[in-house]
Amino acid sequence: MLRRYSGLCLFGLGVLLIVLATWLLVSHMRIFSLKRDTAVMIGTGLPERRSGVALLAANVEAERMFQQEALAAWEEQASVYVLPDRSPVPRALRAMQETVLALSREAGLSLSALSITFDTKTVDHGSVKTLRGKSTLRGNYQAVARFLGVLSFSGDMMIKDAFTPEAQEAFLRQVESSAPLSLGAAESFLYLDLLQYAANPDQAEQRMLQDMPTGVLADTRAFVLENGAADIRRVFEGIASRLRDKEVWPFPLMRIDHVVRSGDQWTVEFTLFSR
Amino acid sequence: MLGFHEPKQAAVPPADTGATPPRPPRVLLPALGRLGVPLCVFGAVFLLATVLLTVLLTPDRFPVRLGDRIVRIRDLESEEKALVSRQAELLSAREKLGSESRSPVLHEVMKLKKDILPVGPALLSIDDVRRSFASRDADPISLPQVEVRGEEGKILLSGEARSDSGRSIQLLARFVDSLRASPLFQSVSEPEYKQVNAPDGTTVSPFSLTITLKRA
Numbered sequence: 001m002l003r004r005y006s007g008l009c010l011f012g013l014g015v016l017l018i019v020l021a022t023w024l025l026v027s028h029m030r031i032f033s034l035k036r037d038t039a040v041m042i043g044t045g046l047p048e049r050r051s052g053v054a055l056l057a058a059n060v061e062a063e064r065m066f067q068q069e070a071l072a073a074w075e076e077q078a079s080v081y082v083l084p085d086r087s088p089v090p091r092a093l094r095a096m097q098e099t100v101l102a103l104s105r106e107a108g109l110s111l112s113a114l115s116i117t118f119d120t121k122t123v124d125h126g127s128v129k130t131l132r133g134k135s136t137l138r139g140n141y142q143a144v145a146r147f148l149g150v151l152s153f154s155g156d157m158m159i160k161d162a163f164t165p166e167a168q169e170a171f172l173r174q175v176e177s178s179a180p181l182s183l184g185a186a187e188s189f190l191y192l193d194l195l196q197y198a199a200n201p202d203q204a205e206q207r208m209l210q211d212m213p214t215g216v217l218a219d220t221r222a223f224v225l226e227n228g229a230a231d232i233r234r235v236f237e238g239i240a241s242r243l244r245d246k247e248v249w250p251f252p253l254m255r256i257d258h259v260v261r262s263g264d265q266w267t268v269e270f271t272l273f274s275r
Numbered sequence: 276m277l278g279f280h281e282p283k284q285a286a287v288p289p290a291d292t293g294a295t296p297p298r299p300p301r302v303l304l305p306a307l308g309r310l311g312v313p314l315c316v317f318g319a320v321f322l323l324a325t326v327l328l329t330v331l332l333t334p335d336r337f338p339v340r341l342g343d344r345i346v347r348i349r350d351l352e353s354e355e356k357a358l359v360s361r362q363a364e365l366l367s368a369r370e371k372l373g374s375e376s377r378s379p380v381l382h383e384v385m386k387l388k389k390d391i392l393p394v395g396p397a398l399l400s401i402d403d404v405r406r407s408f409a410s411r412d413a414d415p416i417s418l419p420q421v422e423v424r425g426e427e428g429k430i431l432l433s434g435e436a437r438s439d440s441g442r443s444i445q446l447l448a449r450f451v452d453s454l455r456a457s458p459l460f461q462s463v464s465e466p467e468y469k470q471v472n473a474p475d476g477t478t479v480s481p482f483s484l485t486i487t488l489k490r491a
Contacts, residue, residue, distance in 0.1 A: 039348040
């Protein structure tokens, strides 16, 4: 009796082992097929990834070289002119006066500065100090809007400063995907001096676009213009060269607090920043 | 009941002895019982062979053909892994290049700039919209009163829309719609639409608007 049942048990065990082995074999074959598909997929994308990494390495190296020289220079300019550790008043005064003169003489707009005054005491906020100022201008809407437009770029030194970080990232990503060989030129464009671009925007854009495929030229240029370059062109049109010659750029960082128009007279209240 | 009757035995009628008829012998279960050992051995060997096959013949060892070259899957995977880690290294190196410690003043400026509203470009944008309604002969929208409240991020405009064809309200409505299309503005308030006849035969719609600037 026991012998008969042990035979049956062994039979069941045998069947179980066969089923298990078959399941193992089938899963192994499935893994084989899956791995093969994955390998083909990896293999297809590998050349692109390889060239992408090589390009990124070249760009990081170029950026490193550039930043060693340029970033130190920008940082120095920022600490001397944009966020100085001494009073920003003399430079702000000169910058505003020169802007008014440039707009009235070079751009032919009706604008004059009647007065510019500053508070006597700075307010300490820890890492920065602020000083309030007030300017009275006489001019039409367009002239004063241009003047305030120039002040809005105060603190900006490179083209990238006029772009939001998101726009910078999107711009580089767009160039990387559509014209990877021009990525270096695109980065150089972002780090270009703002006033240099404003003085000759077409030339600067041409230099950035020159090696790009024809199909992406229009889109890239449109992206750059929409995300800040058009504002630079417009605000500094006709006055960039004068501002550069008078060496008033970069402006000390300032914020427009209040503007009131009363006929042709405008009162502009602003805040200057320093360290 | 499991089992089959042997046909020969089934054909012989049982002897009429008055006792219960003998139960037919079962053959399937004993047969399966006899098959138990060989089947179990076969199953064990089969399973062992499959396990060995799975362990020894891993897919990684086998090559795949990619275009004109044959590469082992394992090599492909390790190359991809190396590229991904190199890419991550480069991206982190790039991030460090622009780190705050290398340019503290530039970073402070960037931080402060985030809170500064683009008042100048906003006023220029309003002027663009206003001038888009002007023609060689007429400049129908005037803005004699402007106030910018930087802290609140608001621009208050007062002016009038003038039309010589009696459509100053439509003109004002189109002006407001055009302002709302600007990406610099978060909102433009709804003005009061009214129309008065001017002595020179034109119609005038005076208005007051509050524009809220978009913060970064």
